[in-house]
Amino acid sequence: MASNAAVPFWRSAGMTYITYSNLCANLVRQCLKEPYKSEALNREKVHFSVSQWVDGKPQKPSN
Template sequence: MTAWRAAGLNYINYSTIAARMLREALKPEFRADAAKRGASVIKITQWVDGKPEKAST
């Protein structure tokens, strides 16, 4: 069993925590660029009868 699984985490949670810790450990001149890569956008679209309705943000 892997260490992250033994700790009760799934892979997504583990990788999110590891990425956050890595970004915080970077030198200040590299931290800003890494923080930009850490941002994500999720778009959710509700589908009714096989057609998309108005998208929510």
């Protein structure tokens, strides 16, 4: 049986690595000075659309 000593602290806190990574990235972005802070916050925004596929063809996308 494996020891809990080898478990990363983010895992023992009940987080996934992605959650931990996003938390750290947000903290770093908040610590930046202007104009770097606003540039980093603008890069954080993500735009995407979702389309339903029927009979192998995409339908009109929705936001």
